[in-house]
Amino acid sequence: MTDAILAQLDRLVPNIPLQVVSQGAEALVLSTQTHPYAQKSGTFIIKYRPPKPYRHPKIDAQITRSRTAGEAKFMAKLRRAGIRAPNLVSVDPNGGLIWMESVGEILPNGAVSSLKNLLWYLEQGSEAAGLLVQSQLELACRHTGAVIAKLHMNDMVHGDLTTSNMLLQEGEAYLIDFGLSSYSALAEDKAVDLYVLERAVLSTHSVHAEKYNGWLLAGYKDEQCGAYASVGGKKKYSETLKKLEDVRLRGRKRSMLG
Amino acid sequence: MGVQMSTFPQYPDVHVLLAYFPDVAKTKLASVKENLVSRNPEYDFCFLSTANLVSLQQLQNGVYTAVRNQKQEQMKASTIYTEIMLSLSPVNNINEALKRFGVDETRNDIIVLKVVQAEQLQESEKEFSAKLESILDSKPGALTDDVLYNGFDATKFKKLFKLLGVESQEELTQGAIEGALFRGL
């Protein structure tokens, strides 16, 4: 399965050494040190949507093209809005390929600095290091909350806010993976975004979930009610939070019904 | 001296020759344009205006996209040189791309590119500079980021790429690259 995909990829990007980073249901993510056209050093990420044999080839080509273009455009919109996300390097819409700059760092334990890994890593040291680590944990959550606040103030919704889809770099939070992202001004959609994150934190960090979710929301609130106060941030914040209550309630009912 | 050469890691067999002529008579540029319009085979080069080019990276992105499209047999234009101009343009119209990125005889500089196969490189390189110096009656100079940033037409550029209010070379470059990548999408 993967060998066939790698062979297709080698036809699209020949002569480029690639390392597989992750294989999702829809896309394969790879990393490389090679920039396709500029003399730039660094690490670059290729997100590749291979053809899906279970779809009609013509429809498959259309879907791949529109999802690839959609995700790349969303990244560009984020950059223009000043929201931290990877810079776009190249797009091959027909090939299903997005070439972007890499964000994030490698933690001392060898893991990438996703919010998930960072919290895990910091938790391990928290017994010994105490308060210092507590404040690092809090800052990571607050910065992540703030970047989501910015996203929502621009009427953009991520659609898949898991703790792996935010990477910390030099203390700042970057969003990645816009395969399910969309544009919406509805408080409901933003509330669902926040709810998905809350559930994700609960599943990856159940012991401290309440604390982390509190910090995430505090970062979200401070940004919308602070930096965005003059452009209606407070009102949007309270609308979204009210919807979040509803969404949580619905979630609870659904889980009670099994 | 004068000819800059580059390749792309994906396509080592393709070489791009580039010469920049900073000081060309307007009459020479007008005559180049006429020869291109009448499809004179002696003018088989890509002549680019610097008006809407802010950095080398922006130019490299356009050339790369065109070469990739050619390799994948996905070109929209009939020649690689028109494909380069289209790949620089945010507007999905060949005439518009030629107008924005092709010869502009109101300016006094010009970039010339030739895309060649590795095996023709030796022969092409010599011929390339000799022929252009005679066509343009001018001497080439170095094309750098500073040359482009100091010389581009900021008003036209920002209007074309919808980048009003953007100032730094880095952000103008990223914006122009995105605009070109999203053409027709």
Ligand SMILES: Nc1ncnc2c1ncn2[C@@H]1O[C@H](COP(=O)(O)OP(=O)(O)OP(=O)(O)O)[C@@H](O)[C@H]1O
């Ligand atoms: N720009 C980037 N910089 C650094 N790492 C990245 C970048 N983009 C993706 N990754 C890495 O690749 C992984 C998968 O990327 P992404 O989430 O975009 O793909 P996906 O196929 O949608 O994944 P999934 O199906 O698991 O959600 C990320 O969790 C991250 O570790």
